[in-house]
Amino acid sequence: MSETRYVSGLQVARLLGEVPHERPVYVALARGLRGLIQDGKVALRVRLPAERDLATALGVSRTTVTAAYDALREDGYITSRQGAGSWTALPLAQPLSGGAPRFTAQHGRVDGMTDLGCAAPAAPEVFAECVEAAVRELPRYSCGAGYEPNGVMALRVAIAERYTRRGLPTRPEEIVVTTGAQHACALLFRTLANSGDTVMVERPTYPHALSSLRDRGARLVPVGVHDGWDVELMGAAMRQAAARLAYTVPDFQNPTGHLMAEETREGVVAAARAAQAQVISDETFAELEIDVPPVRPMACFDAGGRVISVGSASKLFWGGLRVGWIRTSIPLAARLAVAREPMDIGTPILDQLIVAELFQRIEEVRAERRRLLLASRDALVDALNLRLPEWTFTVPGGGMSLWVRLPAPVAVQVSEAALRRGVRIVPGPVFGVDGVLEDCFRIPFVLTPDVLTETVDRLAAAYADIESLPLARPLPAYV
Numbered sequence: 001m002s003e004t005r006y007v008s009g010l011q012v013a014r015l016l017g018e019v020p021h022e023r024p025v026y027v028a029l030a031r032g033l034r035g036l037i038q039d040g041k042v043a044l045r046v047r048l049p050a051e052r053d054l055a056t057a058l059g060v061s062r063t064t065v066t067a068a069y070d071a072l073r074e075d076g077y078i079t080s081r082q083g084a085g086s087w088t089a090l091p092l093a094q095p096l097s098g099g100a101p102r103f104t105a106q107h108g109r110v111d112g113m114t115d116l117g118c119a120a121p122a123a124p125e126v127f128a129e130c131v132e133a134a135v136r137e138l139p140r141y142s143c144g145a146g147y148e149p150n151g152v153m154a155l156r157v158a159i160a161e162r163y164t165r166r167g168l169p170t171r172p173e174e175i176v177v178t179t180g181a182q183h184a185c186a187l188l189f190r191t192l193a194n195s196g197d198t199v200m201v202e203r204p205t206y207p208h209a210l211s212s213l214r215d216r217g218a219r220l221v222p223v224g225v226h227d228g229w230d231v232e233l234m235g236a237a238m239r240q241a242a243a244r245l246a247y248t249v250p251d252f253q254n255p256t257g258h259l260m261a262e263e264t265r266e267g268v269v270a271a272a273r274a275a276q277a278q279v280i281s282d283e284t285f286a287e288l289e290i291d292v293p294p295v296r297p298m299a300c301f302d303a304g305g306r307v308i309s310v311g312s313a314s315k316l317f318w319g320g321l322r323v324g325w326i327r328t329s330i331p332l333a334a335r336l337a338v339a340r341e342p343m344d345i346g347t348p349i350l351d352q353l354i355v356a357e358l359f360q361r362i363e364e365v366r367a368e369r370r371r372l373l374l375a376s377r378d379a380l381v382d383a384l385n386l387r388l389p390e391w392t393f394t395v396p397g398g399g400m401s402l403w404v405r406l407p408a409p410v411a412v413q414v415s416e417a418a419l420r421r422g423v424r425i426v427p428g429p430v431f432g433v434d435g436v437l438e439d440c441f442r443i444p445f446v447l448t449p450d451v452l453t454e455t456v457d458r459l460a461a462a463y464a465d466i467e468s469l470p471l472a473r474p475l476p477a478y479v
Contacts, residue, residue, distance in 0.1 A: 005046045005237065005241055007046055007048065008057075009056060011233065012033070012036070012057065012058075016032045016036070016058070026071065027068075034077050037077055037088050037436065038436050039226045039227075040203035040436045040437060044090060045088065047085045047086065052065075075091065077089055090436065114424070114454075114455045116424060116425040116442075116443055116444055117424045119446060121318075121400070121446045122318070124365045124369070126365060127358070130360075134354040134356070138350055142349075146346070149346050150337045151325070151346075151352060152353065153172060154353065155177055155323075156173075163327060166297060167297070168300050173330050174333055176337055177325050178325060178340070178347060179322045179324065180323065180324040181282065181284045181310050182208050183324060183344075184310045184312075184326045187343065188280055189213055190339065193244055195218070197218055198241045198244060199221065199247060200234065200237050200238050200243040200247070201221070201223075202222070202229075203226075203436070204428060204431030205222075205247070205253075207431055209282070219241075222434070228258050231268055235267075235274065235275065249285070250298050251284075251285050251288075251295070252286075252288060252397075253399075257394070257399045259292060260295070260298075262296060265295075265300075268298070269298065279302075279306060279308065282310045283311050284314065286311065288315060288398045290396075290398045291398075308327070309328070310326055311324060311325045315400065316365060316366070321355055322348070373400065376447060377396075379452050380402060380445045380449075383453045383457075384456055388459065388460050392405045393405065401442050401443060401445065403442055405439055406439045406463075409439045411429070411437075411439060411441055414427070417462035417466055421461055423455055423462070425442075426442055
């Protein structure tokens with residue numbers, strides 16, 4: 001596999017900001033570059049700028065950059081080939097899996113165990129009434145075979161009307177109903193990407209999307225979104241890697257909670273157009289605003305069918321309804337309906353009818369979600385600020401989780417200590433492609449405020465367990 005991706009001196013300088021004035025300067029520069037690699041802002045196996053170019057961009061001596069590169073090379077964050085350049089790396093990086101045991105029960109607890117690995121709420125108050133209404137409708141469909149590869153028309157109409165109200169005119173023929181958003185993404189990857197094709201992904205991002213792309217044999221090219229989206233870097237990654245697809249989560253991104261601004265959405269679409277890539281916009285968390293105004297779907301900024309939207313009933317309505325959908329061009333919708341047949345022939349009819357009923361009462365559901373998530377989010381924020389003030393985060397304006405940064409790369413150790421104290425929490429590397437993000441956690445706020453407050457106490461105790469270990473600071477590089 002050829003290593004063709006690179007960052008320029010000006011791009012690195014912009015990401016670093018002002019180089020600290022501490023002495024020696026090369027140590028500060030090496031620390032800043034190491035942070036860009038560990039955060040995923042500069043991806044692995046990306047060629048760094050030549051020493052002279054970076055020195056010019058930063059306004060420092062070439063000797064300073066050379067010394068910084070040497071320090072990073074010694075620590076394993078850079079690999080070099082004489083006459084070819086230097087590439088970013090990790091010391092013996094090992095990708096982690098999310099294979100910890102799962103605990104599902106009311107309020108996220110089983111036998112005293114609290115599950116922070118699941119960012120999904122219980123069903124809304126109107127759920128039972130919508131089920132009853134759907135059951136009354138079911139006899140109209142039971143006289144047929146029950147196979148609807150595109151989805152029942154009542155649900156496709158409801159989804160299309162909702163897109164239209166959100167500013168994206170949509171016809172029912174542009175909708176394919178799937179068995180959840182994960183099935184929708186897998187179906188798109190299977191249809192649009194061949195083994196060996198390059199797909200740009202965010203780092204961090206949804207782990208199951210990464211697994212599905214790996215199963216497909218795709219070559220994953222990550223772009224860091226720890227602090228938000230950088231259109232220039234995304235565009236450069238798509239062009240340099242000749243990406244066929246770009247997978248993005250613009251609405252309360254999983255796991256960071258960031259909401260992509262409309263001007264950024266427009267820029268990403270333009271960058272994809274220039275790179276001749278298609279964009280899969282995963283909108284699973286769309287419509288879960290808490291205290292920010294809504295943003296139009298990414299496809300609003302696309303005039304040529306380049307953006308494919310994926311939606312889900314799981315987060316807004318209920319995860320037990322395995323219903324998702326794809327909004328795309330009519331020709332691709334027809335292809336997808338045929339392509340799904342080896343996987344499944346159609347989504348359960350009753351589940352689709354329930355979701356169609358829930359769409360009729362969507363504003364009630366959104367208001368309930370907003371009220372509950374606001375209380376839980378604020379309780380989690382208050383508890384973290386009180387018990388773990390050294391853990392930092394940006395409070396999201398919606399979605400269902402906080403992306404928390406620790407002061408040291410010990411997320412895996414803390415997660416193991418937390419499990420012993422009755423809390424399952426997923427560490428940052430699970431959300432990345434190649435082992436970075438070891439100083440991060442995703443903490444959902446779907447549980448009740450009292451449960452979250454008590455859970456933070458357990459996390460604080462687990463963190464204290466790790467801090468008390470011999471040689472806890474300074475800590476070695478993550479391996």
